[in-house]
Structure formats: structure tokens, C-alpha cells
Amino acid sequence: MAQVELLSPHVGRTYNGIELSVRSPWYRSLPVSCVDLELQVDGVSVDEARISFCVNSHSYAIAELGELFDEFWFVLDPARLRIAGVSPGSHQIALRLGLRIPYLYDEETGDVLQLWSEAAADYQVPEDAST
Amino acid sequence: MRFGVTLYSLTSEYKAGKYTLEELLSLAGELGVGPGVELVGFQSIRSFPAVSDQFARRFRRLLDAAGLEPTCLGANVDIGRRRDRLMTDAETVDYLSAQITAAAKLGFPVMRIQFGARPEALRAIAPVAEAAGVKLGMEIHAPHSVDHPTVMAVRDLYEEIDSPYLGFIPDFGASARAIPVGAIRQQRELGTSEEIIDLITSAWTAAHAGKLDPFAARRDLLEQIRSSGGEAEASAFAWRALTLWGAQAPERWIEIMPRIVHVHGKFFDIDENGDEPSVPYSELMRVFGEAGYKGTISSEWEGSAWAESPDGFAMVRKHQDMMRRYLTQDANQVKQRSL
Numbered sequence: 001m002a003q004v005e006l007l008s009p010h011v012g013r014t015y016n017g018i019e020l021s022v023r024s025p026w027y028r029s030l031p032v033s034c035v036d037l038e039l040q041v042d043g044v045s046v047d048e049a050r051i052s053f054c055v056n057s058h059s060y061a062i063a064e065l066g067e068l069f070d071e072f073w074f075v076l077d078p079a080r081l082r083i084a085g086v087s088p089g090s091h092q093i094a095l096r097l098g099l100r101i102p103y104l105y106d107e108e109t110g111d112v113l114q115l116w117s118e119a120a121a122d123y124q125v126p127e128d129a130s131t
Numbered sequence: 132m133r134f135g136v137t138l139y140s141l142t143s144e145y146k147a148g149k150y151t152l153e154e155l156l157s158l159a160g161e162l163g164v165g166p167g168v169e170l171v172g173f174q175s176i177r178s179f180p181a182v183s184d185q186f187a188r189r190f191r192r193l194l195d196a197a198g199l200e201p202t203c204l205g206a207n208v209d210i211g212r213r214r215d216r217l218m219t220d221a222e223t224v225d226y227l228s229a230q231i232t233a234a235a236k237l238g239f240p241v242m243r244i245q246f247g248a249r250p251e252a253l254r255a256i257a258p259v260a261e262a263a264g265v266k267l268g269m270e271i272h273a274p275h276s277v278d279h280p281t282v283m284a285v286r287d288l289y290e291e292i293d294s295p296y297l298g299f300i301p302d303f304g305a306s307a308r309a310i311p312v313g314a315i316r317q318q319r320e321l322g323t324s325e326e327i328i329d330l331i332t333s334a335w336t337a338a339h340a341g342k343l344d345p346f347a348a349r350r351d352l353l354e355q356i357r358s359s360g361g362e363a364e365a366s367a368f369a370w371r372a373l374t375l376w377g378a379q380a381p382e383r384w385i386e387i388m389p390r391i392v393h394v395h396g397k398f399f400d401i402d403e404n405g406d407e408p409s410v411p412y413s414e415l416m417r418v419f420g421e422a423g424y425k426g427t428i429s430s431e432w433e434g435s436a437w438a439e440s441p442d443g444f445a446m447v448r449k450h451q452d453m454m455r456r457y458l459t460q461d462a463n464q465v466k467q468r469s470l
Contacts, residue, residue, distance in 0.1 A: 028173040069212040102209035112211030
């Protein structure tokens with residue numbers, strides 16, 4: 001399924017952490033409500049309150065994503081992930097991205113297909129460059 | 132019968148940024164893979180289902196310049212877009228109405244819909260489709276087949292309403308003869324054990340021997356994989372195996388032939404003899420040719436995930452050459468018989 005790399009090799013600084021780009025592995029745009037994600041920095045899970053997911057020039061808290069069923073993550077647009085509390089230096093970031101595919105469901109149980117993709121990469125977070 | 136391309140076949144190149152929508156349309160014209168063009172709204176159009184007047188004008192100009200004709204707009208019935216519940220029938224009607232407006236604006240005579248649109252939603256949407264002049268085609272995609280209870284409920288409704296604006300779109304992946312070899316090879320490369328691959332291929336064979344409901348077979352298989360310690364990749368493959376590839380006999384499409392408004396000519400590989408090893412195209416072409424099918428078959432390539440260097444246009448050309456060859460052979464045989 002993955003035809004593009006999930007995680008871009010570039011990392012930027014924000015005022016309180018870092019910012020990464022993520023591509024959707026699916027073939028079409030999906031409602032933002034269909035996105036789930038889990039992050040680890042250097043092997044430690046990141047509390048979702050420290051993460052924001054940015055598409056269409058809006059920044060959303062992870063807890064908000066579920067309500068965004070009228071907003072679409074366009075298939076060609078990288079989403080930006082901001083992670084607060086990550087210091088400069090080298091870090092390993094691991095991402096698990098869950099996509100619910102909203103038209104593929106089991107008619108009997110009502111279960112919607114959820115696909116998980118994983119990626120991990122090492123990043124050198126610069127001291128002063130900010131985005 | 133006419134041929135065409137769905138831009139879905141070019142997903143890999145499009146997502147990699149090799150071609151834009153505009154470039155795909157001009158290339159489709161140059162390479163002669165039309166005249167029909169189909170696309171998935173939620174793939175090719177950023178603002179979808181909203182379509183601006185300016186976009187619609189530019190789109191129609193691009194098609195004209197490339198000598199192409201719009202055939203089918205791939206809509207989606209995102210019944211599970213909310214996390215708390217499935218869409219109601221009334222919400223489905225609204226969701227589809229917006230996409231019908233887009234189809235009409237872009238000049239598509241047909242719009243693909245999916246089985247999340249249940250009979251009562253279809254009853255309510257029929258007049259909307261008629262007013263817009265857009266025929267709705269319920270895609271019959273594996274694991275469904277023409278006689279699955281879900282499809283039968285739609286067929287019954289169609290009989291009752293009998294509207295030319297409600298029809299079907301067969302996806303030839305529902306008539307596969309095997310799980311594509313490339314898909315199994317890729318799964319081995321991802322590290323899935325032979326034991327689990329055997330489990331999946333046997334479940335596929337059993338499900339398609341006609342004894343089991345394919346949805347029940349899928350649930351059982353996923354449970355078996357979980358209990359044998361299969362990884363997420365193995366479960367995803369199991370899901371795909373019982374979802375992407377069905378084994379309905381080609382001649383059974385005849386049952387719904389009068390209501391077929393478009394066809395997805397799904398294919399996965401073309402071998403060195405120019406044939407599709409996992410989908411019985413010679414039978415499919417004979418069935419559709421003999422039935423006098425007048426609509427379009429869109430070449431829909433779904434093998435890019437395991438192709439070494441995906442070239443969707445080259446694959447589509449080979450696919451269309453194959454379909455043309457079978458049609459010519461069949462026509463020659465008919466001629467010889469009548470001499």
C-alpha cells in the first residue's frame with residue numbers, strides 16, 4: 001500500500017519542540033476523523049497532548065481529530081506533526097499511523113476497516129533553525 | 132463496447148509527484164488509452180466534493196484538448212466517517228448529492244457508488260440523480276458477487292423502481308481465478324510465514340468454493356491469524372485477499388447485464404504472452420461481447436503495490452491490447468461459424 005515514505009527526512013524546530021511531515025499511505029483523501037496516530041521519541045511513547053496534527057492550514061489537537069468528519073486530508077498533502085517538548089540533538093522518532101477506511105466496513109458487524117502503517121527514522125534536530 | 136482508463140491506475144506516479152492531474156489527462160490522450168476517462172473524486176480533486184466553476188471549465192478544456200471523454204466519476208460512500216456511528220440513510224443522501232453535483236458539473240454521465248448506500252438511501256437519491264442527469268452505478272466489488280444478499284437487496288429495489296438512473300458497475304476483480312502471484316510474492320518478502328500464507332490461500336479457495344459467506348470467511352480467517360500469532364501485515368493481507376479478489380463465474384454478470392452502466396476492468400499483472408494470469412479476461416470479453424455491452428470498460432490496474440517500477444500507462448495499454456485481441460478473436464470465430 002505504501003507508495004510514498006510516511007515520514008519525510010526533514011525536521012524543523014518549533015518554539016517548544018519539533019515538526020515533521022507525514023504522507024498518507026492511502027490512495028485517496030480521507031476525512032481527518034479517520035486518522036489515529038501514536039508516536040515514540042527515543043523509544044518512549046509521547047502523550048497525545050504533546051502532539052498536534054496540521055492540515056489545510058489548521059492545527060488540531062489529537063483529541064479533536066475524531067470530530068473532523070467534514071474535513072479532508074488531501075492525498076497529495078503532507079500533514080505536519082508538531083511534537084512539543086523535544087529538545088535539539090539526535091532523536092529516533094517512530095510513528096504508527098492508523099487510517100480508518102470509511103467505505104470499507106463489515107455489513108453485519110458495522111466494523112470499519114482500520115489499517116496501520118509504521119515508520120521510524122533518526123533525526124538531527126537543529127539548535128536554532130525554526131519553522 | 133468502448134475502452135478507457137481510470138486515473139486510479141496511475142496512483143503510484145501521481146502520489147510520487149511524477150504527474151499532476153493535468154499531466155495525466157494530456158498523457159492519456161497522447162498515449163491513446165482513452166477515449167474514456169474515469170477518476171476518483173477524492174483522489175484527483177483537492178476541493179472534492181466541492182468543484183469550482185473555474186476548475187470545471189479547465190477540466191472540460193483539458194479533456195477536449197486531449198480528445199478524451201469523461202465516463203465515470205468515482206464517488207465514495209464514506210458510511211464510517213464518524214467514529215461514533217455509521218451514517219444514516221439521510222446523511223448518505225446528502226453526502227452523495229454533493230458528489231452528484233460535482234459529477235454533473237464535470238460532465239460525467241455516470242457516478243460510481245458503493246454498498247454503504249443502502250436500499251432506502253438509493254430510493255431517495257434516484258430523483259436527485261435523474262434531475263442531474265447522472266446515472267448511479269453501484270459497484271459490485273469482491274467479496275460481493277451478483278447473488279450476495281446485499282447485492283440481491285439492491286437488485287430487488289432496482290426491479291421495483293426501474294429507473295435508468297440506477298445501475299451497476301461490475302469490478303472484474305470479483306471474477307478472479309486466484310490470488311495474484313505478485314501479491315503473494317510481496318507478502319513473502321514482507322516476512323509473512325508460509326504457514327500463514329497457506330492459511331490465507333486455503334481460506335480464499337474455501338470461501339470461493341461457494342460454501343461460505345465471504346464476510347464470515349474473512350472474520351474467521353482474521354481470528355485464526357490472530358490466534359496463530361500473525362503480525363499486522365499478515366492480517367492486512369488476509370483482509371485484502373478476501374476483499375480484493377472474488378471468484379464469481381464470468382457468465383453470472385449476464386444476470387444484471389441490462390443494468391450495467393459502466394465496468395471496472397480490474398487487472399493486476401499482464402504476463403509475457405499479454406494475458407492476465409489471475410483474471411479470466413477471455414471469458415469476460417466473450418460474455419460482455421456476446422451480450423452486446425455498449426458501455427465503457429475502464430482499465431483499472433491494481434498491481435502497482437508489487438510492481439518493481441510501476442508504469443500505469445504501459446500496463447493499461449497492454450490491458451487494452453489484450454481486451455481488443457479477445458474481442459477480435461471472438462468476432463472471427465463467430466464469422467467462421469456463420470460461413
